[in-house]
Structure formats: C-alpha cells, structure tokens
Amino acid sequence: MISAVFASIDLGGTNIHAALARGDGSHVSEIKQPTRSHEGPEAVVRRMIEVIRSLAEQSAVKPSALGIGVPGLVDVGTGTTRFLPNMPTQWRGIEVRAMMEEALGFPVHVLNDARTATLGELVFGHGQSVRDLIFFTLGTGVGGGVVLDGRLRLGPLNAAGELGHQTVDPHGLPCSCGSQGCLETVASGPALAAEGVRLLLSGNAPRLHELCGGDLNRITAATVGQAASEGDEMVRRAIERMGAWIGIAAANIVSALHPRMIVLGGGVSKLGDLLLDPVRRTLHTRVGMFPTEDVEVRASQLGDKAGLLGGIALASRGAEFIPQLQPSIAS
Numbered sequence: 001m002i003s004a005v006f007a008s009i010d011l012g013g014t015n016i017h018a019a020l021a022r023g024d025g026s027h028v029s030e031i032k033q034p035t036r037s038h039e040g041p042e043a044v045v046r047r048m049i050e051v052i053r054s055l056a057e058q059s060a061v062k063p064s065a066l067g068i069g070v071p072g073l074v075d076v077g078t079g080t081t082r083f084l085p086n087m088p089t090q091w092r093g094i095e096v097r098a099m100m101e102e103a104l105g106f107p108v109h110v111l112n113d114a115r116t117a118t119l120g121e122l123v124f125g126h127g128q129s130v131r132d133l134i135f136f137t138l139g140t141g142v143g144g145g146v147v148l149d150g151r152l153r154l155g156p157l158n159a160a161g162e163l164g165h166q167t168v169d170p171h172g173l174p175c176s177c178g179s180q181g182c183l184e185t186v187a188s189g190p191a192l193a194a195e196g197v198r199l200l201l202s203g204n205a206p207r208l209h210e211l212c213g214g215d216l217n218r219i220t221a222a223t224v225g226q227a228a229s230e231g232d233e234m235v236r237r238a239i240e241r242m243g244a245w246i247g248i249a250a251a252n253i254v255s256a257l258h259p260r261m262i263v264l265g266g267g268v269s270k271l272g273d274l275l276l277d278p279v280r281r282t283l284h285t286r287v288g289m290f291p292t293e294d295v296e297v298r299a300s301q302l303g304d305k306a307g308l309l310g311g312i313a314l315a316s317r318g319a320e321f322i323p324q325l326q327p328s329i330a331s
C-alpha cells in the first residue's frame with residue numbers, strides 16, 4: 001500500500017516554501033517561490049493554492065491534508081489570520097483555510113510559523129524523547145512555542161508562546177511589538193549583525209573586517225559567528241552576551257514550567273556551542289530554587305527543516321497535539 005502524502009507551506013514575507021512528505025516526514029518534493037506579498041493576501045493565497053497544485057501534479061499524488069505556518073497570529077480553530085505584522089495590509093481576518101479548502105478539496109490547517117516549527121520538533125525531532133519542551137526560533141525575529149504534557153500550549157487567543165517578547169532588559173531598546181527591552185531586541189539575527197557592525201567600526205573585529213571585505217552590508221549572524229571562531233575575541237564576547245540574554249529568558253521559563261528541554265532553532269542557532277554554552281551557564285546560574293542539570297539545552301534536530309516538517313506534522317497529526325484544531329469542513 002502507498003502511504004498517504006501530506007502537504008506543507010512555510011509562508012514568509014519573501015518566499016513561499018512548500019513541500020510534500022509522507023506521514024513519517026520522509027521527503028517527496030519541495031518548491032520555493034517568491035511571496036510577492038505586495039500584491040495583497042488574496043493574490044498570495046491564490047499563489048499558495050497554485051504551488052500545492054503544481055507540486056501534487058509533478059509528484060502525481062493527491063495530498064490528504066495541508067498544514068501552513070504563517071508569520072503572525074491566527075485563529076487556529078477557523079484558520080483565519082488575525083494579524084501578520086510584517087505583511088502588507090497585515091492580513092486581518094483573511095479566511096485562509098476556507099479559501100484554500102474550497103479550492104483544494106482537502107483539509108487545511110493554519111498555525112503561527114514558530115509554533116509550527118515547535119510542532120515539527122515535537123513530532124520529528126527532539127520532542128520524540130520528551131513531553132515538555134520549549135522552542136525558541138532565533139531568526140530575523142524571535143518566536144517560540146511551548147509544549148506541556150505532550151500538547152502545544154496556545155492559550156485562548158492562540159498567541160501563547162511569544163517567547164521573543166518577554167522583557168529581559170527593562171531599559172532596553174523599543175521593540176516592534178510596542179514594548180521595550182524584549183528578548184528579540186538583543187537576540188535576533190539583526191541584533192547580532194548590529195553588534196558586529198559596531199565592533200568592526202570601532203576597530204575591534206579585524207577578522208570580521210576581512211571576512212566581509214569591509215562591506216558592512218555583508219555582516220550577518222553567520223559571518224559574525226565565523227569571525228568569533230577564527231579569533232575575534234570581542235565578537236566572541238558579543239555572542240556570549242546574546243547567549244546570556246537567551247539564558248535569562250530560558251531561566252524565567254524553566255522557573256515557571258520546569259520543562260525537560262530547551263531547543264534553539266532558526267538561523268542564529270547555527271552558531272552552535274558558541275551560543276549554546278553561555279545559554280546553559282546562564283540558565284544554571286539564574287535558576288536558584290532547584291537544580292537544573294536535568295534541563296537540556298539543544299540546537300534543533302531538524303535545523304532549517306523544522307518549519308516545513310512542522311507543516312507536515314500539522315497536516316497529518318495536528319489534532320493529537322493541538323486541542324483547538326476543529327474538524328475540517330473538507331474532511
């Protein structure tokens with residue numbers, strides 16, 4: 001018997017990344033297309049429908065269901081977007097699920113992208129061995145997801161898990177969410193690149209200067225990480241500071257929930273132990289009330305694939321992990 005195939009979309013401001021995979025996560029096919037978000041939500045939804053249709057045609061399969069991760073808040077029960085802050089018009093009240101189910105004829109589920117990646121890690125990654133897990137996505141922004149007793153904790157507005165918007169510095173920089181000193185202001189890719197720029201301009205990052213050829217536009221979290229591991233001491237300390245901020249955020253959550261594992265995903269997590277070691281040290285120092293040696297801090301097992309595999313998990317097994325998922329009109 002041929003096993004069922006599921007579809008997944010990771011919707012970003014720049015690209016629509018889609019895949020087909022079997023229920024065990026094994027890859028069938030994959031495609032990436034520009035989102036062209038300036039054309040508005042209806043055009044982007046039409047493009048997502050076309051992308052799934054063309055993937056299904058190429059692979060000569062009919063997906064059993066589709067899971068979509070979107071960059072913002074969504075009503076998980078109805079699949080209607082509430083607020084995608086970085087998309088033009090901000091997608092308030094767009095009935096993504098209803099529009100796509102009508103066109104595609106199979107169930108569609110929609111979830112915040114960081115929570116989708118968390119679900120991917122839970123089903124196909126480190127979550128296979130634990131029932132309580134906290135996931136940070138460290139990229140252009142900082143998102144997250146909370147898994148308790150094997151379930152994704154979404155809360156009444158399906159917005160729980162916004163780990164990047166907890167205050168770590170009461171006097172810190174203004175944040176895109178309206179608050180200030182959020183973790184996102186000090187622990188995102190742009191925050192680290194900005195530290196790299198500052199150190200380069202002050203003459204404290206000679207290796208980074210060589211790596212980017214003096215062109216500040218070429219400084220990324222990746223080049224900063226390379227400079228740190230190739231001898232730039234001040235750059236290494238900047239990554240340590242960032243790890244300490246994340247460690248404070250992790251300690252706050254561990255104090256409240258005592259999960260078995262903290263998982264770091266997203267592009268910035270590729271810094272590896274340069275970042276993870278200070279997170280671990282800070283976590284153990286800042287939780288004073290009980291020992292935290294049993295709380296593991298790990299990089300995502302799925303890496304860049306957490307989002308897409310999360311969509312597959314959402315499509316194939318979402319209801320097992322998300323109580324709010326309502327039966328689909330198309331199922």
Ligand SMILES: [Zn+2]
Nearest residue numbers: 165175177182
């Ligand atoms: Zn914030």
